[in-house]
Amino acid sequence: MTMPVETPLMQARDLKVHFPIKRGVLKRTVGHVRAVDGISLDIRAGETLSVVGESGCGKTTLGQALVRVLEPTQGSILYAGKGKAPADIAHLTETELRPYRSDIRMIFQDPFASLNPRRRVIDIVGESLRNFGVTDEREVETRVGEILRKVGLRPEYMARYPYAFSGGERQRIGIARALAVHPRLVVADECVSALDVSIQAQTLNLMQDLQEEFDLTYVFISHDLSVVEYISDRVAVMYAGRIVELSESEELFARPRHPYTAALLAAVPRPDPRGARERRRLRLTGEVADPANRPTGCAFHPRCPFATDRCRAEDPQLRAVDGRTVACHYAESLDLKGVNADAA
Amino acid sequence: MHSQTNSQPQSQPLLSIRGLKTHFALREGLIRAVDGVDLDAHAGKTLCIVGESGSGKSMIARSILQIVPPPGRVSDGQMIFARDGRDPVDLAGLDPAGKPIRAVRGRDIAMIFQEPMNSLSPVHTVGDQLMEKILLHHRMSRHEAEERAAHALGRVGIPNPRQRLSTYPFELSGGMRQRVMIAMALACQPALLIADEPTTALDVTTQANILDLMAELQAETRMGMIFITHDLGVVAEIAHEVAVVYLGRVVERGSADAVFYNPQHPYTLALLASIPKLGARRERGQRLHSIKGMVPHPLNRPKGCPFNTRCPEARPGLCDATDPRTLEFETGHFVSCHMRDPAIVTRREEATV
Ligand SMILES: Nc1ncnc2c1ncn2[C@@H]1O[C@H](COP(=O)(O)OP(=O)(O)O)[C@@H](O)[C@H]1O
Ligand SMILES: Nc1ncnc2c1ncn2[C@@H]1O[C@H](COP(=O)(O)OP(=O)(O)O)[C@@H](O)[C@H]1O
Numbered sequence: 011m012t013m014p015v016e017t018p019l020m021q022a023r024d025l026k027v028h029f030p031i032k033r034g035v036l037k038r039t040v041g042h043v044r045a046v047d048g049i050s051l052d053i054r055a056g057e058t059l060s061v062v063g064e065s066g067c068g069k070t071t072l073g074q075a076l077v078r079v080l081e082p083t084q085g086s087i088l089y090a091g092k093g094k095a096p097a098d099i100a101h102l103t104e105t106e107l108r109p110y111r112s113d114i115r116m117i118f119q120d121p122f123a124s125l126n127p128r129r130r131v132i133d134i135v136g137e138s139l140r141n142f143g144v145t146d147e148r149e150v151e152t153r154v155g156e157i158l159r160k161v162g163l164r165p166e167y168m169a170r171y172p173y174a175f176s177g178g179e180r181q182r183i184g185i186a187r188a189l190a191v192h193p194r195l196v197v198a199d200e201c202v203s204a205l206d207v208s209i210q211a212q213t214l215n216l217m218q219d220l221q222e223e224f225d226l227t228y229v230f231i232s233h234d235l236s237v238v239e240y241i242s243d244r245v246a247v248m249y250a251g252r253i254v255e256l257s258e259s260e261e262l263f264a265r266p267r268h269p270y271t272a273a274l275l276a277a278v279p280r281p282d283p284r285g286a287r288e289r290r291r292l293r294l295t296g297e298v299a300d301p302a303n304r305p306t307g308c309a310f311h312p313r314c315p316f317a318t319d320r321c322r323a324e325d326p327q328l329r330a331v332d333g334r335t336v337a338c339h340y341a342e343s344l345d346l347k348g349v350n351a352d353a354a
Numbered sequence: 355m356h357s358q359t360n361s362q363p364q365s366q367p368l369l370s371i372r373g374l375k376t377h378f379a380l381r382e383g384l385i386r387a388v389d390g391v392d393l394d395a396h397a398g399k400t401l402c403i404v405g406e407s408g409s410g411k412s413m414i415a416r417s418i419l420q421i422v423p424p425p426g427r428v429s430d431g432q433m434i435f436a437r438d439g440r441d442p443v444d445l446a447g448l449d450p451a452g453k454p455i456r457a458v459r460g461r462d463i464a465m466i467f468q469e470p471m472n473s474l475s476p477v478h479t480v481g482d483q484l485m486e487k488i489l490l491h492h493r494m495s496r497h498e499a500e501e502r503a504a505h506a507l508g509r510v511g512i513p514n515p516r517q518r519l520s521t522y523p524f525e526l527s528g529g530m531r532q533r534v535m536i537a538m539a540l541a542c543q544p545a546l547l548i549a550d551e552p553t554t555a556l557d558v559t560t561q562a563n564i565l566d567l568m569a570e571l572q573a574e575t576r577m578g579m580i581f582i583t584h585d586l587g588v589v590a591e592i593a594h595e596v597a598v599v600y601l602g603r604v605v606e607r608g609s610a611d612a613v614f615y616n617p618q619h620p621y622t623l624a625l626l627a628s629i630p631k632l633g634a635r636r637e638r639g640q641r642l643h644s645i646k647g648m649v650p651h652p653l654n655r656p657k658g659c660p661f662n663t664r665c666p667e668a669r670p671g672l673c674d675a676t677d678p679r680t681l682e683f684e685t686g687h688f689v690s691c692h693m694r695d696p697a698i699v700t701r702r703e704e705a706t707v
């Protein structure tokens with residue numbers, strides 16, 4: 011466990027993204043949606059760090075803040091550019107961000123909505139190249155052709171429009187667009203969620219190949235824990251805008267330390283009818299915490315089967331427990347069930 | 355030993371579909387959305403229809419209720435619906451706009467969809483919509499209908515059902531809306547519930563609760579259920595019987611145990627292999643099995659077995675030329691594959707890869 015400490019590729023510190031809630035004709039601010047509410051996170055070069063949690067817990071907002079599609083309300087994001095000292099990009103202007111735009115890229119969930127239907131593939135994929143100084147059209151064409159081949163699409167198709175492609179192919183176009191400029195960090199937001207399983211498998215395999223070939227670092231946002239277990243080195247579990255557990259993937263799945271993690275794992279449907287009949291049911295009731303109206307104490311307490319008075323009053327801080335970070339008062343003493351390999 | 359109640363000989367199916375074809379005659383050509391489907395749904399049991407998008411799952415469901423969007427229509431086959439104590443009817447023979455099928459819809463056979471907002475009116479309260487539904491099929495006073503509506507909401511696990519009657523659908527979370535849909539569907543005590551991807555848009559946590567609820571209500575009412583999903587995990591959670599569909603055909607069907615633990619069709623095998631399995635911790639670099647290529651365009655159906663263009667076992671000259679027969683591989687377990695046909699492959703070893 012004592013490996014040489016490398017500077018993380020990215021270090022987020024106390025990151026907050028709050029959206030104002032406006033009401034009435036005067037559009038007065040009556041409150042805030044605390045979508046991301048104090049997240050500190052290191053992203054290590056070359057790793058796949060997954061971010062999981064129910065919808066509304068702030069995964070997309072966090073991802074967008076990390077790639078600086080959004081400006082965080084508060085906090086810092088130290089990014090270590092190639093051969094450069096880490097710089098805080100959290101509050102840079104668009105012009106100041108330019109040198110980082112090709113380094114840090116995002117792949118979106120919806121392969122249909124994220125591609126402009128009126129632009130050809132060569133323009134969609136080539137745009138970033140042109141933006142980043144490739145002016146020679148022949149070179150744009152060559153490089154678009156190269157990256158298309160890398161993602162398993164025929165270069166001949168670059169003159170086509172998105173409608174001529176299937177969902178899986180469109181997601182490949184989205185991947186090609188993100189990778190054309192040789193980024194180092196790629197934030198993929200639910201990028202295989204809309205795909206059929208056979209295409210999902212192709213896409214995940216492709217992402218792993220590309221990671222190896224181009225030395226990519228992935229932040230993989232997903233609600234699908236089976237996919238997450240397969241692809242991740244580390245996993246961050248989010249609830250109501252905060253990280254409640256962060257751990258090496260294997261350990262998290264084998265022995266969750268936060269009741270929310272355990273509940274998520276228990277809810278995953280598994281392709282094993284006998285197991286399903288026999289498995290002990292641990293069910294989460296109640297609704298996801300409202301980020302505009304955070305419960306007192308531990309935000310998870312209204313749904314937590316282990317909650318005590320202490321949980322209702324005192325907000326548990328993230329702390330190191332058994333080689334990982336957990337925000338639960340009882341992380342040491344709870345005996346939570348993970349998933350074992352022989353069951354499926 | 356796991357003895358499965360559903361592998362025992364079964365009584366007359368609640369719904370028996372044979373040779374169902376639902377086609378869309380488009381200017382560009384004929385789309386065979388459903389192309390000769392056999393299925394049985396039993397009272398008190400859940401039949402899951404599973405397959406990738408475009409395989410015809412929704413069109414099978416819509417065909418049963420004769421609500422296929424034009425120019426699509428049920429063009430062949432029969433769908434014998436036999437509700438306890440009533441004469442069997444062939445739903446395929448009913449006029450989609452006629453009175454008999456309208457009486458079946460909602461009352462005998464109810465349907466719920468993936469996105470409840472599309473089937474709930476945004477401008478009416480949950481209570482009004484439930485009561486309208488109840489009054490459409492049953493003679494009773496408004497007061498009685500209101501009682502029944504509140505009871506229906508309570509039964510699907512909605513807290514404070516009486517107060518909830520006056521809420522609007524947009525005020526509810528996705529999971530609560532899907533509960534309302536289930537309450538609406540069950541308000542008239544249908545004999546068969548068809549659920550088309552009812553949990554696909556929900557979080558796994560909410561999905562687990564909805565699946566539990568549906569199984570519970572089924573045990574209580576003994577209704578039959580046809581549950582459509584693309585998620586094999588969900589299938590394993592609730593299915594008694596499973597039908598795997600590909601390009602408008604059922605390629606394999608049988609009990610859940612047969613399909614999961616003794617799958618025969620190369621497509622079923624490939625599907626099962628391509629999902630990441632929770633708990634089967636990967637070794638670094640391990641790859642998922644993926645099915646090569648993709649589902650052919652519906653206007654470009656391959657000749658012969660629909661799966662032959664992607665099948666690792668396909669035999670040229672056979673699989674791309676003639677349709678495979680559907681054979682009963684073991685009792686209640688049907689497979690349509692040349693390479694599982696004893697008349698073609700004599701020894702079993704040759705068929706396994
Ligand atoms: N632009 C926005 N304005 C106001 N609220 C927003 C905005 N974007 C997201 N939210 C809210 O922030 C919370 C987190 O959303 P999101 O990051 O999309 O979560 P996730 O990706 O985990 O589903 C949700 O309550 C959502 O409604
Ligand atoms: N309105 C329509 N017009 C023409 N073809 C349609 C229409 N609706 C569905 N189809 C075709 O029917 C086939 C089956 O579709 P569907 O039943 O919706 O698939 P699934 O529910 O399995 O995703 C598809 O090939 C689709 O293109």
Ligand code: SF4
Nearest residue numbers: 308311314321338339
């Ligand atoms: S702190 Fe309390 S309420 Fe929160 S997860 Fe732990 S036990 Fe549950």
Ligand SMILES: [Mg+2]
Nearest residue numbers: 069070071200
């Ligand atoms: Mg999101």
Ligand SMILES: [Mg+2]
Nearest residue numbers: 411412413550
């Ligand atoms: Mg469908």
